[in-house]
Amino acid sequence: MELSGVEAIQARISEIQRRFGIEGSVPGMASNFQRTLTAELKKKEEAVPAQKTAAGTAAKTEAGAAQATSHVGASAELSGASNETAHFIREAAAKYGLDSRLVAAVAEAESNGNQNEVSDAGAVGVMQLMPDTAAALGVNPYDEKQNIEGGAHYLKQMLDAFGGDMKKAIAAYNAGPQAVKDYDGVPPYAETQNYVNKVLDLYQ
Structure with missing residues (x-):
């Protein structure tokens, strides 16, 4: 195993002490090594904070990236929606070239992301599609994935x-x-x- 700088100096001191019997038998030897050892220790101590700072910077950068990614991922999250619903929203937005935040905002305003929502007028599901509109779009409004795709298509x-x-x-x-x-x-x-106004506020 390779010795660190400090350990190597300490080993060298021990070796010299063994060779010369007692510390200081060679005039100036101990003091020279002591100065060298002190210098090495100082360099080591200065290097550790620098490494910690670099590691801290890297950690902050990674944390920032993770936070940004999390924010992007959360763009299609809804107050009453499951992760699956959010996934369907992102898929539908990508399919029709829309911003997932906009599709999510419409879904939030329409139903709070609830596929079981049915309005008094008969609008169905997450995107509150009327049966006739859903039929024209070729989707089944009672199927959540199709409902969201239909809503995104209509919005497009x-x-x-x-x-x-x-x-x-x-x-x-x-x-x-x-x-x-x-x-x-x-x-x-x-x-x-x-x-x-509600959709635009949610979208912002």
Whole structure:
């Protein structure tokens, strides 16, 4: 096993002491080695904090990266949703080229991410799809994965229909595209206006 600098110096001191019988038999020998030993110890002590600092910096960097990754991963998390629901949201967003945070925000505003949610008007599931809309999109609204895919697809259609205008697309998701066209913007319905504001707040 290779000796450290300090251990090597100590071994050398012992060897010299054995060779010369008692410490100091060689004038200046002990003091020279003592100075060398002290210098080596000082260098060792200075190196340890430096290593700790480097390790600490690396740990902080890794922690920061983990936190950033965690934040990205949490973008599709919902208050009432399972991890599986969040996974479906990320998949559907990727499939239609959408920001998962936007799909998640719509899901949160619609149902709190609850697939069992059914509105008085008959809208079903996480994305609150009306049966007719779901049929037109070719999905089964009672299947969670399909429900989320259908909602993401419809949201993508609304974004395309309104040139990427997010406010109009979100309003159209709630009130229908014709109402947005009729008013050339968010319709003056309290429900729709509150809905748009809620989605945008969640998205931010």
